[in-house]
Amino acid sequence: MTIKTREEVFDHLRDTLVELFEIDADKINLQAQLYTDLDIDSIDAVDLLLKLKEFTGQKIKPQQFKHVRTVGDVVDAVMNILATAHA
């Protein structure tokens, strides 16, 4: 798997959110709050983690997403997972 840039990860995440939850693509930016702006609750988050697992090809521990609040936080968490996998 090739190393992905932050932009690529963000684009993928945006597409996933649109496809999975029918969220308006315009509302998705790095600062968007998952719960308050995008209305993603804990049940939705489980589905999102499954999709991210497919995307990274890595096992994901929910703790890795414990402090995630914004879309940018998700991108960072995914970047971390990818970086660890390639280290």
Add this chain to the structure above:
Amino acid sequence: MMGMGVFLDSTMGRYWRVLATGFAFIVFGLGALVISITVLPVLRLTAVGKTTPRRRIQYAIHLILKAYVGFMRSLGLLTYEVTDIERLWVPGQLIIANHPTLIDVVFLISLMPRVDCIVKQGLWRHPFLRWPIIWGSYIPNRMGEELVADCAAVLRAGHSLLIFPEGTRSSPGQPLRMQRGAAHIALAAGVNILPVTIEVSEATLTKGYPWYRVPRRRPHFRIKVGEPLPPSVYNPDRRSGVLPARRLSKFFLKYYAAVDAQNQSWLP
């Protein structure tokens, strides 16, 4: 001679309503205590099986709250009207409602002889309410798969269930928000949803406002029971997963947007 309605809307009438509200709260609290050690345990202990006492107790609570609503009205605290009440009596429906005031559930249970209720978990610690809630076997709103499964089972067994999809009273000045639990329950059970709208003519017993801040005029409650919504309408392609629940919650938001705006417009 001054009519009763005119008096109640006057300054003196407002003082009366402050006193009467306090009195109604005391009666409610004491009443809850008294029935918890008399009627409710007797009903429970003299019934056989698990379902029978629950139904009997819920029916008793219905009658008591019906009397209580009449009591609040005769104190001059409020007036109310209900349209299409008989739709509430069809068994096995998920009944949803907006939640502008503290007494919405009192009204709704007073209109339904048998209904299961999802109750905010915090009320299990409430000094006056915890026992009626326990005796009535109402369901705590701990969110999760279990709650959804339990509620779906109750509905499929043919009992109606009342839930406020907002999860708590509407927050004044905040945009309307729906928890997704109600939608998940409807989808899991595959039953009709019966939407009720509660319209209040004045801000009263609103979240974050003390009870003694009674509105300038006597509030009028308009409770409208909507058309039942079958699963073929709210989930036509029979999808599973989170998407139909999000769609359904969005529908709830749209459905209640107008009445919420109306209720909010009365806030001081």
